[in-house]
Amino acid sequence: MNMLSQEEAFARIRLLRSPNVGPVSYRQLLRRFGSAQAALEALPDLAGRGGAAYRPAPEGRIADEVQAVRRAGARYLFHDSADYPPLLAQLGSAPPILTVRGDAALAARPCVAIVGARNCSAAAVKLARQFAGELAEMGFVIASGLARGIDGAAHQAALAGGTIGVIASGIDIVYPPEHADLQEQVASQGLLLAEQPPGTEPLARHFPSRNRIIAGLAAGTLVVEAAPRSGSLITARLAAEAGREVMAIPGSPLDARAQGCNQLIREGAVLVQCAADVAELLSAFDGTPRSTFRDSAPPPAFEVEELADEPADIASLLTIAPVAVDELIRQSGAPAAAVQLALLELELAGSLVRHAGGRVSRAG
Structure with missing residues (x-):
């Protein structure tokens, strides 16, 4: 241009x-x-x-916005700019103007979106880290939404290799508050994108719009763990509508948090079990997805889980897959003594199984 x-x-x-x-x-x-x-x-x-x-x-309002963007250390990226994300530009609904911080050239590299539940299991967080870290080492940029849970784990694991964070607020707003350091790391080491004007707080209606950007940036979207009605499934639907790959990691049918992924697979998403599966699929992507997932149903009512501030309790982090107690402490953010007490209470209630190596799981 x-x-x-x-x-x-x-x-x-x-x-x-x-x-x-x-x-x-x-x-x-x-x-x-x-x-x-x-x-x-x-x-x-x-x-x-x-x-x-x-x-x-009003001109004055726009002048104030431009100043706010500059104060945030950000810049505008127009739809016909040379460094506008090329895959996103293919969408008819692509944002004509983005505000960005970081290296816009990252968006031109092979990209995979990794999304999933906020109130996820510790095992799913471990998987998200593993997939994101290994894919980053293979040269893929990891895109996600900087939410709690799966998003945050994917960004953290991919920081060294390249990650893109898409936020539902203005470029100068941090959400959730505990991701302030992570959001700054993404902006300084990777790329941070926002569609909303600076100063905009994250509202429920902004999250589906953010999700379309995440899906549009990548050749494929991987859902790690998701409930049947969640923002992650909206992202998967939008990826399918854009003609991109939709992938999911299967989970136990006994765990409600795996139902969304299992549903996606049943409806045609590609089942993946390791990062190599994702890399193989996306390396061969030529614009015709192998996944046959096409969500013809109307989008579900969006559950605004992103706006809940209470931390997940220890029981909610457990699945039937054994996980290290140290991982539970890290994910919950609770003191070690509090986690151990919670595990003891669950064990006494018959809801916990202890395994070798200091690992625990939910009783089946």
Whole structure:
């Protein structure tokens, strides 16, 4: 693309922030009028057909936004920029403007999205770390949503190799609060993306929009653990709609948190058991996915689990797969003594099985 003038860049931001202008109408207006400046001048004339709400966003508000982006150490990335994520650009609903911190060139490398439950089992967290770390070593960039649980584990394991975090808030907002350090690491060592204007708090309606970006960045989406109604399954559905691979790790039918993955596999997602399975599938990806998963049902009501602040209890971290007590302490964030007391209570209640090597599991 030709280098945008400051006036046209400002006009593009203002156009997108105008009432009733979304990604699709933004592109239509640019095509019709040739520039954002011309489109803004035409908006009042469109009011008769589009309603009184068709009016440009106030210049002062956009000037304040630009300053906020600069204060956050971020920059704007426009849809026709050379370093706009190439796979994301293929989506008709791709964000026309992103705010970014970090190395935008990461998005041009082979990418896999890893998503899953927030209130996940410790065994699933271990799997997420293993898959993300090994795939990063193979040269894949790991994209996820910086949420608790699976997302956070995937980002942490992939920091050295390259990771992209997509947040549902403004670029200057940290959520969840305990991921402040991780979000800063992703921004400084990898790439942090936001669609919402700076200062925007994470609201329920923003998470599905974030999920479409995660799915759009990658050739394939891997779901590690997910309940039947969860944001991770929305990401899988959006990946399928975009013509990308959908992969899932199977789990025990006795664990509700595995039901979402098992359901995906039953409906055509590719079952994967190791990072090599993912690498083989995506290395051969030519735009025609091997997975036959196509979710024709309406999307489920989004459960806003991302906005819950209470930590998961010890019992919720257990599955029938044995896991080290040290892993439970690390995942729960609780003192070791508190974890041991909780495990003792579960054992006395007949809900815990102890295994060799200091590992424990939920009683089947």
